[in-house]
Amino acid sequence: MLRLGKTAFALALALPVPALAQDAQTLVIGRAMDVNSLDPARAFCDTCQFYLTAVYETLITLEPDNKTLKPNLAESWENNADFTEFTFHLKDATFADGSPVEASDVVWSFERLKNLKASPSFLMDGLVSAEATDAKTVVVKVDAPNSEFLFKVSAPYAGIVNADAAKEAGAIADETAAEKDQAEPWFLGASAGSGPYTLVKYTPEAELRLARNDGYWGEKPFFAEVVVSQIQDAVGQAQALESGQIDVAMQIDPDTASSMTNADVVTQVVPSFNFLYIALSPAAKGAEKLTPKVREALALAIDYDGMLDFTVGGNGVKQPAPIPNGFPGTAGLTPRSQDLEKAKAMLAEEGVTDLTLLAMYPNDNVYGVDINVMMQKVQQDFSAVGVKLDLQPQTYAVWRENLSGPDGIPVTAVYYAPDYYGSGQYVAYFGMYEGSPWENRAGKDTDKAVDPRIAPLYAKALAASGAEADAVYAEIGQAMMDENIIITLVSPNLVLAHRADITGVRYSACCNLPLAEIARK
Incomplete structure (x- = not known):
């Protein structure tokens, strides 16, 4: 996030x-x-x-080990064999106003989360239906196998809202929610939870x-x-x-x-599951030379060990892929390392001898990392292979506007923290499959960033669990590293x-x- x-x-x-x-x-x-x-x-x-x-409160939450689910509003749950149907049995809980938490509130909250089409709406991607079969039982169906759905509903954004109170404040859950819901100002001054x-x-x-x-x-x-x-x-x-x-x-x-x-x-x-990364967008204005080989050369130019010292004084770890260390599929991935001679040779093969790239990024300090300092290190490393990086730190609002604007940003830097325990959220956000957030940013309505491996592998991972899912996420993690679109730099302690x-x-x-x-x- x-x-x-x-x-x-x-x-x-x-x-x-x-x-x-x-x-x-x-x-x-x-x-x-x-x-x-x-x-x-x-x-x-x-x-x-x-x-x-x-x-x-959410239906389910995480144990202190950060990977085991435990009951919260739901006292128990079960799913069918192919992870397309999930049934939740609610406890006898009450909202802050004293009214009971009922299955209808869960249905309304999930539908609103999906239909608002806001940042956390991805948690309800594929939701076909949520039905209250009685006051304390909810059956949720999704359109394709999703072994991470139970972890998704442990995310804070899947918290259950008192539907009656929110509707009185103008909240809407149906298909018109994105255009007609008027409740956001109310939530800034009141709450309707349990x-x-x-x-x-x-x-x-x-x-x-x-x-x-x-x-x-x-x-x-x-x-x-x-x-x-x-x-x-x-x-x-x-x-x-x-x-x-x-x-x-x-x-x-x-x-x-x-x-x-x-x-x-x-x-x-x-240790944490947070990380900072740079992103290379080959379809952005001024980024025409960011071919796959040039992106690989730039990834090889970075001094990852030095980056840890430069940004957090060694109080962090290298992270190979844009999936946190310790999440499914990451155990066998090899951390990136610097190879200046290979980087120079690859740039020469591509005929890149005089390249200047624009880097825009939030002017911020997160997780103990000053992004300006981090990007100065990247600038220094790129210069070692003859590539100039023009650093332009910006306010968050300006940066966000440029990121989504028609020109895009050739090189940017930002950060991410988990919303739940599960590797699928990183594939959904960083995976270079058609229509994903970073494919849209890196490709800008072209096919420059699409990786045909990702979508089928992602579907395969969501249809599996345990060691089988881990193996598929490992394939995805390596594929994401090979793309050299999202290059992780440091996971700070x-x-x-x-x-x-x-x-x-x-x-x-x-x-x-x-x-x-x-x-x-």
Whole structure:
């Protein structure tokens, strides 16, 4: 998923902190908020993940091992042999207003997620029908085998909404939703979930405030209030954590963590499933020379080991394909390595002796990586084989407009974090099959980026499970590496940083930071 925070550091530090870490019943979190929406069917960001998880519960969620499914609103479920039909049996849960969570709410939520055609709508790709066979049973049918569907419904964006409350606010779930739904502004000031918390107030680029749902049907969370305070910079977050202004800092990088000596602060560096990458778009204006051999040469020009040191001081790992290490199909993939002589020879074979490429990318710092610094390293590596890279960092809004505009972007850089445990989401997003998001960007209505291997392999993977699916995803991962459209550069380690009296802070592949598990000693 694409992520971005935008507020300037100076502004962030000037904002008043609404609560102190010493307030026993208030949890204060510091982070650069990247909220694009608080509507479960429209939201798509890191902050959105832990907000939605706390407010809108999913049918199924992940165990702390980040790959095992466990019950949430559904007490049990089953699927048919070919993964085209899934049946969910609901618990006796209630929404925050006291009304029961019923099968009809699940049906409405899934249909709205599909029909809004927003960023997370891919979770319902292939949905044929969702039917409430009784008040507590839902049967979902998809148009082709999909062994990842159960993992898809563990994503925060598949949270179940109180249909009656949302419809009163203008929410629509039918085929007209993309044009007629008017509820997004309402979701910025109210919530309609069954989770342990409810929304109190959201102030863009300043504060997100939640209150404990005292009528919660499950185990009540420790904190009566959660405040997410906008602090853009890792250093600013570290200072706020050490001074006691915040309880948890979500975006401290390993270098900053190593400089923290306050005994009242705990830091732990753990592997993550997040990564940053560059993308080469051969159909973009000015990118006519980005043939398959030239793309391969550019991939060979990159110093991947040096990139780790340059960006995160070695606190990360190389990732071969645009599928996170540890996800299905990645175990046997060989990490990329630099070969300058081969790169030069391939460029010479293609007659490329004087190539300048435009690189536009978000001017941001994510997961402890300054994208400007990362791209300066790429620029340096490309120059070693005679290729010039014109760096143009941009605001997120401008970059996004250029990315989807008619000219495209020859070289860009951005980042991705998982929405659930499963490799299919990366094939759906990065796979070079006709109509996929990155095929559209790299091909721009041409066939320059289509890889005929991907679509049939993807269908085969979704029809399989276990070791069989792993083997197919390994084929897909290698194919995606061979295309040299999406070139992964670094998977940064993640720093869990919090006050010493705070417990339950962990990294979740679906939910980012499970707020309801956090407590104070």
